[in-house]
Amino acid sequence: MRFIVGLPVLLASLLWLSACEQQEAPRLDQQLYVWQRQWTPVHEPALRDSRADFSTLRVLALQAFPQAGWSRARIDSPLLKSDGRPLIAVIRLDGQLKTLDQDQVSGQILQLIADWQGQGLTLAGVEIDHDAGNARLPDYAAFLTHLRSALPATLPMSITALPAWLDSPQLPALLATVDSSVLQVHAVSDPRRGLFDPQQAQRWAKAWGRISEKPFYLALPAYGVALLPDAGGAPLVESEVTLERGGQRRELLADPQQLSRLAQELRADRPAHLAGLIWFRLPLANDRRAWSLTTLRAVARGDALSGQLTVAFSEHEGLHDIRLENSGNLDQPWPARVTLKARSCDGADALAGYSLQQSPDLLTFTRLRDGRLPAGGQRAIGWARCANIDQGGSHVDP
Structure with a gap:
């Protein structure tokens, strides 16, 4: 028997299929x-302002080092x-520890859990961060099996994992000991080659997905570091803590545009x-090497990224304070040069980070060192006491 589909029905079916195809890819959980x-007190606004976009907090809780021994993070x-989000305690076991x-x-770890519970915290899991070499993966798996038996049966356990483990035949057995894994795809290669490679990260993620039979997450960078020359030629990495060393610093920063594209590609495929x-x-x-929270939230949401640097002024009795403002959602490098049309100036000067060159009708602020202006932020670059500054005649040269 043959059925003839009426034109209205056919058109409705095609529209329905088209609508299905245009649906956005499902969002990835963001932690x-x-x-x-x-x-410190600055944690409070950071946590408050991140709550809407990030579901879970993975908090550095406990560390063990070969010489220094054990140390706990001093959390609030x-x-x-009061934050109320699921909380995972991260235990960092330095990779240089000879044995566990x-x-x-x-x-x-059990004492930590008990102490946190005594402070009113409810854990949603623990994460073990240990950079074991491939040759030590069998011993690491045995340790994790022991730890799993010691932990409460209802408490999920995860591990931070390295892409180098993809080359080990022991990886499936290791992953079988935990409930999930976190594949770290940043700062895993020679730092001189860069902080992060999005194409390589995507290849690693797909390879991990073929091996892992359990959920896994990607740990992605939203920060930068500086490389300093060592006496032997190998680079020293400066991150949150400033190293008391001389020498030229080479700044490396994870690119929000790259990470945004990677997140979109991971959602689509x-x-x-x-x-x-x-x-x-x-x-x-006060974290000078992390993205601003505004930029990080925009990347997590999949928003279009843009930075917008403008020159702004405030004037009082002829004294003009001059500042840069970033009205976009993307952190921006300090501009190389800012020029202002001005006349009848009795005095002017630049502030830290810039120098000033003055001519009869022009003020030129020139960058002396690198820096970033966070999204939504502002920075004073100088002052001038002038009869007139043409605000429409300002120019920002990136």
Whole structure:
């Protein structure tokens, strides 16, 4: 028997199929690492302003180093409790530790859990961060099996994982010991080659998805570092803490545009078992090497990114304060040069980071060092006492 489909029905079917094809790819879960060893009052606004866009906090809780031993991060428990988001404690076991004493490490972690619970915190999981070499993966798997048996059965356990482990036949057995994994795809190569490679990260994610039978996350960078020359030629990495060393610093910064494109590609062509993205790290107002929270939120949301630098003035009795403003959602480098049309100036000067050249009708501010103006931020660059500054005659040269 033959059926003839009427034209209205056919058109309706085509429209329905077209609408299905145009649906946006499902959003990836977005989480945050909170990686400060000492919490300060600036954590409160950072957590508050990040709550709408990031579902879970993975908080540095405990560290073990070969010489220094054990140390805990000094968290703000009342602040975490009031935040209310799922909380995962991250235990950092330095990769230079020769062995992992199963009983000692398990005891430290269990004590941490008990202490946090005593402070009113409810854990949604623990994450073990240990950069084991491939040759040590069997021992690491045995340690994780022991730890799993010591932890409460209802408490999920995850690990931070390295792309180098993809070359090990021991990887499936290692992943079988945990509930999920976090594949770190930044700062895993020689720093002189850069902080992050988005194409390589995507290849690693797809390869991980083919091996892992459990959910995994990608740890992505939202920060920068500086490289300093070592006496032996190998670079020293400066991140949150300034190194007391001389020499030229080479700044490396994860590019928000690159990361935004990668996130879009991962949504459109999602690797098997990829559960979400975890951004390193929660930006604080005084963290000069992290993206601004405005930029990080825009990348997480998939918003179009743009920076908009303008010159702004405030005047009082002929004294003009001159500043740069970034009205976009993308952090911007300080401009190389800012020129202002001005006349009858009795005095003018630049502030830190810029120098001033003055002619009869022009003020030129020239950048002396690199810096970034965060999205939504402003920075004073100088002052001038002039009869007139033509605000429409200003020019910003990137």
